[in-house]
Amino acid sequence: MTRRTRMAGIARRTVWQAVPTVFAIVVLNFFLLKLMPGDAADVLAGEAGSATVETLAALRAKFGLDQPLLHQLGSYLSHLAHFNLGYSPRYDAPVMQLILARLPNTLILMSSALAFAVVAGVVFGAIMAHWAGKWPDRVLSVLALLLYSTPGFWIGLLAIILFSVRLGWLPSGGDVTVGANLHGVAYAADVAKHALLPAATLATFFVAIYARLTRAAMLEVQRQDFVRTAHAKGLHPLRVSVRHVLRNALMPLTTMVGIHFGTLLGGAAVTETVFSWPGLGRLALDAVMARDFSVLLGVLLLSSMLVIIANLGIDLLQAWLDPRIT
Amino acid sequence: MDEPNAQNRHRMTGINRRHFLISTGATLASASISSLAVAQNTQTQAPRRGGTLNMLINPEPPVLVSIFQTTGPALVASSKVLEGLLAYDFDLKPKPQLATAWDVAQDGLKYTFTLRDNVKWHDGQPFTSADVAFSIELLKSVHPRGRSTFANVTRISTPDARTAVIELAKPAPYLLKALSAGESPMVPKHLYVSGDPLSNSHNNAPIGTGPFRFKSWTRGANIVYERNPDYWDAGKPYIDSLVLKVIPDAAARSAAFETGALDLGGENPVPLTDLPRLTQLPQLVTETRGYRFLEPLSEIDFNLDHPILKDLRVRQAIAHAINPQIVQKTIAYGYADISPTPITPASPYHDGKLAPYAFDTATADKLLDAAGYPRKNGGPRFQLTHDFLPYGDMYRRQADYVKSALARVGIEVTVRSQDLPSFLKRVYADRQFDFTSIGVNTLFDPSVGVQRLYWSKNIRLGVPFSNAPHYSSPEVDRLLESASIEADESKRVGLFQQFQQIVYRDLPILNLVAPRMVTLANRRVRNHTVSAQGLEGNLADVYLRV
Numbered sequence: 022m023t024r025r026t027r028m029a030g031i032a033r034r035t036v037w038q039a040v041p042t043v044f045a046i047v048v049l050n051f052f053l054l055k056l057m058p059g060d061a062a063d064v065l066a067g068e069a070g071s072a073t074v075e076t077l078a079a080l081r082a083k084f085g086l087d088q089p090l091l092h093q094l095g096s097y098l099s100h101l102a103h104f105n106l107g108y109s110p111r112y113d114a115p116v117m118q119l120i121l122a123r124l125p126n127t128l129i130l131m132s133s134a135l136a137f138a139v140v141a142g143v144v145f146g147a148i149m150a151h152w153a154g155k156w157p158d159r160v161l162s163v164l165a166l167l168l169y170s171t172p173g174f175w176i177g178l179l180a181i182i183l184f185s186v187r188l189g190w191l192p193s194g195g196d197v198t199v200g201a202n203l204h205g206v207a208y209a210a211d212v213a214k215h216a217l218l219p220a221a222t223l224a225t226f227f228v229a230i231y232a233r234l235t236r237a238a239m240l241e242v243q244r245q246d247f248v249r250t251a252h253a254k255g256l257h258p259l260r261v262s263v264r265h266v267l268r269n270a271l272m273p274l275t276t277m278v279g280i281h282f283g284t285l286l287g288g289a290a291v292t293e294t295v296f297s298w299p300g301l302g303r304l305a306l307d308a309v310m311a312r313d314f315s316v317l318l319g320v321l322l323l324s325s326m327l328v329i330i331a332n333l334g335i336d337l338l339q340a341w342l343d344p345r346i347t
Numbered sequence: 348m349d350e351p352n353a354q355n356r357h358r359m360t361g362i363n364r365r366h367f368l369i370s371t372g373a374t375l376a377s378a379s380i381s382s383l384a385v386a387q388n389t390q391t392q393a394p395r396r397g398g399t400l401n402m403l404i405n406p407e408p409p410v411l412v413s414i415f416q417t418t419g420p421a422l423v424a425s426s427k428v429l430e431g432l433l434a435y436d437f438d439l440k441p442k443p444q445l446a447t448a449w450d451v452a453q454d455g456l457k458y459t460f461t462l463r464d465n466v467k468w469h470d471g472q473p474f475t476s477a478d479v480a481f482s483i484e485l486l487k488s489v490h491p492r493g494r495s496t497f498a499n500v501t502r503i504s505t506p507d508a509r510t511a512v513i514e515l516a517k518p519a520p521y522l523l524k525a526l527s528a529g530e531s532p533m534v535p536k537h538l539y540v541s542g543d544p545l546s547n548s549h550n551n552a553p554i555g556t557g558p559f560r561f562k563s564w565t566r567g568a569n570i571v572y573e574r575n576p577d578y579w580d581a582g583k584p585y586i587d588s589l590v591l592k593v594i595p596d597a598a599a600r601s602a603a604f605e606t607g608a609l610d611l612g613g614e615n616p617v618p619l620t621d622l623p624r625l626t627q628l629p630q631l632v633t634e635t636r637g638y639r640f641l642e643p644l645s646e647i648d649f650n651l652d653h654p655i656l657k658d659l660r661v662r663q664a665i666a667h668a669i670n671p672q673i674v675q676k677t678i679a680y681g682y683a684d685i686s687p688t689p690i691t692p693a694s695p696y697h698d699g700k701l702a703p704y705a706f707d708t709a710t711a712d713k714l715l716d717a718a719g720y721p722r723k724n725g726g727p728r729f730q731l732t733h734d735f736l737p738y739g740d741m742y743r744r745q746a747d748y749v750k751s752a753l754a755r756v757g758i759e760v761t762v763r764s765q766d767l768p769s770f771l772k773r774v775y776a777d778r779q780f781d782f783t784s785i786g787v788n789t790l791f792d793p794s795v796g797v798q799r800l801y802w803s804k805n806i807r808l809g810v811p812f813s814n815a816p817h818y819s820s821p822e823v824d825r826l827l828e829s830a831s832i833e834a835d836e837s838k839r840v841g842l843f844q845q846f847q848q849i850v851y852r853d854l855p856i857l858n859l860v861a862p863r864m865v866t867l868a869n870r871r872v873r874n875h876t877v878s879a880q881g882l883e884g885n886l887a888d889v890y891l892r893v
Binding site for chain 2: 057058059060063064065066067068069070071072073074075076077079083111112113114119122123178181182185186189192193194195196199200294295296297299300303304307309310311312
């Protein structure tokens with residue numbers, strides 16, 4: 022079996038499994054959300070501070086909340102079949118448009134945070150494993166423990182106080198300087214400046230996990246026969262560490278990264294709130310508070326699809342890393 | 348400048364918009380606050396043109412037009428683009444905005460408005476009396492409060508393009524106070540006449556007559572307005588652009604004020620716990636004026652269907668066990684006036700003769716014993732659950748105080764927290780509550796803001812901020828109904844005072860304090876609060892000092 026047919030098989034299987042998974046997620050989410058007390062009309066009326074029976078009824082009729090539950094589910098699924106995520110009562114805009122407006126921001130934040138976490142985690146882990154039991158291992162272990170046990174929002178707030186309020190180096194929030202009308206490189210630099218603190222904050226927890234994971238996996242692989250053989254061949258210790266040990270130690274790491282892809286979407290809500298970053302996590306959080314179910318269902322659907330795609334990517338990556346996987 | 352008066356026949360044409368900013372002690376809070384509230388009224392320098400004002404908007408409004416949405420941020424966002432017929436000074440006396448003169452007939456049944464000449468919508472169309480007639484009809488049909496404010500309107504005629512006449516079946520003494528930009532915005536008829544006004548695309552990209560034009564709305568981040576160079580008040584506005592920033596996290600808002608990313612924020616932009624620290628900073632000042640249209644009130648609503656709380660003696664005991672001064676000083680950090688009645692001290696209808704129930708645990712104990720709930724060998728008399736409105740942090744702290752205060756008289760209280768939709772459903776729809784700490788806005792007139800809380804015809808299941816206790820008194824109903832159509836001001840005062848005395852005695856709601864909202868501003872921002880509307884005004888006068 023060639024590598025290509027093997028990987029195509031994996032991709033085909035994952036895609037087929039995704040269809041019932043997505044359907045189940047949509048139906049389950051729908052009923053879970055309907056279990057929450059109150060609806061969008063309650064929230065709008067409550068925030069407005071003044072409402073009448075007539076305005077409430079008008080709001081419910083407008084949002085279709087006066088329909089029976091199964092009818093609502095049916096119309097949602099039929100919209101979905103036409104690739105329509107529905108309409109947000111709160112934002113008075115199509116859900117697809119709301120999500121697409123936020124998606125780039127979330128992807129920037131997630132990918133930079135995840136990339137930072139993987140690179141820093143693997144480097145730290147490799148250093149710790151290479152000098153296991155010696156002082157670099159000890160120092161980095163303490164650091165990893167500290168990052169692991171400190172809540173992200175707190176790190177974020179401290180970072181704001183230090184880098185924005187005290188030092189004035191970085192903006193305290195937002196995704197881009199408003200009204201600056203930047204283009205090209207200047208725009209990218211501006212976004213990077215705004216993304217630096219939230220991405221680093223989001224990454225801290227995962228840096229700690231990946232460092233510990235890499236360390237443990239590498240120590241285990243180091244005891245294997247092929248590593249001894251490599252050493253016996255007279256290879257440079259660094260080459261053995263990187264080519265033979267690290268590559269084999271990456272298997273558990275890639276699995277975790279795949280799982281964390283979903284966690285990051287959830288964890289991003291907190292970071293996005295602290296840094297006023299207009300991303301999907303905050304959209305979801307606001308949607309919960311506003312009982313804006315169509316937006317929430319849309320975000321959840323998209324998140325689950327992102328997780329499925331990420332897992333597909335991880336499956337393919339693992340197949341490439343380890344030829345034994347089919 | 349003539350002082351317009353709703354009761355007497357009068358005509359007002361004076362336009363002297365620069366004659367403002369006289370610190371009005373009546374609307375200001377207690378001494379402890381006015382010392383903090385650095386008035387920005389020393390106007391020696393001429394306003395400077397240019398600059399960008401970064402203002403907080405929190406939470407993000409669902410729409411940018413307040414014709415059918417009365418949530419605070421929507422009013423803040425709307426009033427910069429869409430104007431009203433009138434503006435108001437700090438005493439709620441009307442001033443010209445889109446109307447330059449107005450005339451109220453003696454019997455209170457006919458209002459004639461003369462409109463400003465040469466006003467254009469941002470798309471270039473002229474503003475005429477047809478827009479006014481259309482907007483008021485729209486307010487009457489879709490605005491949550493407009494339905495009742497304009498309920499007595501029978502006919503709106505437009506004899507010419509600059510005159511609008513409103514005719515009423517019964518007097519509506521609050522009508523002249525309801526014509527501000529935020530409460531009753533004038534929308535362009537030519538853009539709203541076709542289709543459903545609630546899903547009009549201009550609700551998210553407004554076209555108005557105001558000093559600022561809508562530029563962009565990046566949801567979750569900011570709303571950007573730019574200066575309208577063709578504004579009818581030539582020379583204004585002074586700033587080039589206005590950015591409303593969405594910052595959901597309270598600590599991040601404090602940091603943004605410190606870094607200068609925010610210049611201005613209203614309605615308690617930072618937690619009260621952060622205020623003392625921030626006001627120490629040389630660049631930040633506070634302002635407590637400009638909230639007369641909201642006039643919040645903190646209260647405890649009893650569920651009168653509850654087997655224990657339906658006993659007046661139990662409610663009286665609770666009133667005697669809670670010290671409003673602690674609520675004022677500790678819960679509200681001094682930013683509050685004590686108000687034992689639902690009509691707050693800032694209102695001309697407030698009955699100042701009513702003092703809070705004396706803080707006296709011995710009296711409370713006696714009342715509870717008399718009600719048949721003795722202490723059971725050191726244990727509590729009975730248990731209650733207390734819910735609080737999850738809005739800001741004040742009501743949560745008030746609930747904690749209620750718990751500790753009532754423990755002293757032998758009532759064991761469990762504080763229950765939930766998010767806003769759950770709370771509203773629990774209290775107003777399911778009625779699964781005992782008593783609750785809640786805040787309501789009593790607004791610019793008791794008939795609009797207070798009547799709904801006590802009127803038995805407003806016992807409406809599922810409607811937030813209706814009559815939560817399910818209080819029903821024919822006498823109160825009669826007084827409220829008479830006051831809402833009483834054209835004689837002194838008679839109206841009398842009716843409202845009788846009403847306050849009855850509900851003070853019947854105690855369906857224990858009124859505690861009228862919190863004073865705080866505006867936080869960078870010192871370089873001048874003239875942000877020039878009217879009773881505060882930051883819900885149009886900000887045409889605001890300028891940035893160098």
